Amino acid sequence: MPLNNIKAIDPELYKLIRKEEKRQRDQLEMIPSENYASSAVLEALGTVLTNKYSEGYAGKRYYQGNDNIDKIEKLSVDRAKQLFNVPYANVQPHSGSPANSAVYFAILKPGDLMMGLKLSSGGHLTHGHTDVTLSGRFYKSIQYQVGEDGYLDYDEIEKLAMEHKPKIIVSGTTAYPRILDFKRFGNIADKAGAWHLADISHIAGLVAAGVHPSPVEYAHIVTLTTHKTMRGPRGAVILATDKGLAKDQELGVLIDKAIIPGTQGGPHNNTTAAIAICFKEAMSENFKDYSKQVVKNAVVLAEELKKFGFVLISNGTDNHLLLIDLNNKNIDGWCAAWALEYGGIVVNRNTVPFDKRSAFYPSGIRLGTPAITSRGMGESEMKTIAGWINEVINIAINHLSDDIQSDNKEKSRKARADFKKKIKTNKDIKRIADEVKIMCTEFPAPGLK
Numbered sequence: 001m002p003l004n005n006i007k008a009i010d011p012e013l014y015k016l017i018r019k020e021e022k023r024q025r026d027q028l029e030m031i032p033s034e035n036y037a038s039s040a041v042l043e044a045l046g047t048v049l050t051n052k053y054s055e056g057y058a059g060k061r062y063y064q065g066n067d068n069i070d071k072i073e074k075l076s077v078d079r080a081k082q083l084f085n086v087p088y089a090n091v092q093p094h095s096g097s098p099a100n101s102a103v104y105f106a107i108l109k110p111g112d113l114m115m116g117l118k119l120s121s122g123g124h125l126t127h128g129h130t131d132v133t134l135s136g137r138f139y140k141s142i143q144y145q146v147g148e149d150g151y152l153d154y155d156e157i158e159k160l161a162m163e164h165k166p167k168i169i170v171s172g173t174t175a176y177p178r179i180l181d182f183k184r185f186g187n188i189a190d191k192a193g194a195w196h197l198a199d200i201s202h203i204a205g206l207v208a209a210g211v212h213p214s215p216v217e218y219a220h221i222v223t224l225t226t227h228k229t230m231r232g233p234r235g236a237v238i239l240a241t242d243k244g245l246a247k248d249q250e251l252g253v254l255i256d257k258a259i260i261p262g263t264q265g266g267p268h269n270n271t272t273a274a275i276a277i278c279f280k281e282a283m284s285e286n287f288k289d290y291s292k293q294v295v296k297n298a299v300v301l302a303e304e305l306k307k308f309g310f311v312l313i314s315n316g317t318d319n320h321l322l323l324i325d326l327n328n329k330n331i332d333g334w335c336a337a338w339a340l341e342y343g344g345i346v347v348n349r350n351t352v353p354f355d356k357r358s359a360f361y362p363s364g365i366r367l368g369t370p371a372i373t374s375r376g377m378g379e380s381e382m383k384t385i386a387g388w389i390n391e392v393i394n395i396a397i398n399h400l401s402d403d404i405q406s407d408n409k410e411k412s413r414k415a416r417a418d419f420k421k422k423i424k425t426n427k428d429i430k431r432i433a434d435e436v437k438i439m440c441t442e443f444p445a446p447g448l449k
């Protein structure tokens with residue numbers, strides 16, 4: 001992108017944006033919730049649509065001058081309905097957390113009981129995590145977790161649901177590498193008399209492409225973000241299904257009202273347009289092939305990492321992500337993630353189920369294939385990447401000191417700073433970062449070409 005005006009007005013910011021572009025170009029983006037939006041999506045985000053206020057919905061706005069915005073929002077809504085085969089869509093949520101909050105606002109009362117997957121088992125903050133979150137503070141919450149094998153235990157979920165009779169059951173994950181049985185979740189919700197919200201933010205692209213089973217037949221409401229496997233702009237969508245409208249024919253009205261005036265003001269119209277583009281792109285054969293490759297790549301990466309002795313939660317993956325439990329390697333996720341970043345491989349540290357460490361210094365790392373697959377990388381690159389990950393972690397292990405795990409916070413902080421310094425300047429880590437860069441040059445990223 002030219003960015004000539006930014007360069008003229010704000011050279012300091014211009015440099016930072018160019019640096020971030022370079023980072024995204026030269027490194028392997030392996031955070032599973034990230035991706036490269038297409039040039040068309042990026043263009044839509046930078047249009048004059050950002051100038052307009054449009055509180056309300058098409059044909060019923062509180063501001064004048066919305067004829068064009070009405071048509072754009074309608075296009076986006078119609079494409080959402082077509083892509084996911086649902087009768088209702090709201091494309092205005094500013095992102096995933098506001099989308100979930102709006103759903104709760106639409107159908108729950110403060111103090112109602114909700115049920116979702118525990119954060120440390122791969123759930124999300126908005127799925128009822130403790131009272132540090134809105135969902136955990138304004139609603140009562142019970143949480144289910146994965147079993148020792150890393151898989152969801154549906155009998156246990158059913159037992160919990162029947163015992164507590166929550167008003168809503170959320171099926172949805174942010175760090176779960178296996179197929180979700182939405183049919184079983186739907187049956188459990190029906191039996192318990194609960195609403196079933198499927199939060200498919202992570203797997204939305206795989207669902208749209210038919211690579212992961214769709215929850216639409218079994219959930220009343222579906223939420224998704226548009227920037228992860230969907231490969232669109234940073235945004236979110238709420239869908240109501242036929243099953244949801246059968247439970248309450250006013251469901252669409254409740255959700256509309258929960259967005260505005262309930263929890264948001266004006267929609268971000270530039271994002272709405274970019275979502276319309278993203279959904280158009282997702283209807284292509286190309287996107288289906290891409291999504292299949294995302295999963296193939298994740299499976300190969302998992303198998304290769306296992307050969308190096310890495311322990312994967314649930315022993316592998318069915319989707320776009322892997323969760324590595326580093327306990328057997330005696331390195332925590334913080335040290336591993338920093339070492340990998342210096343080696344040009346960007347992942348995020350993550351708790352693993354039943355983690356004994358904190359969320360800030362957890363036992364695992366989470367990595368995924370959506371962004372690197374958008375660059376066109378395939379199985380052979382996954383093998384190379386697994387080799388680099390193994391090499392980096394081994395180098396990192398050789399530079400750990402006992403003080404890193406000290407209970408003395410100051411000692412630990414200093415030891416971690418020393419570790420980072422040593423790893424950053426390590427010649428083998430630098431060599432790997434250079435090798436990564438060469439591979440990245442061979443696979444230009446969409447939107448950065």
Ligand code: DSN
Nearest residue numbers: 032033096124174175
């Ligand atoms: N932050 C997202 C993720 O990385 O999974 C969830 O909101």
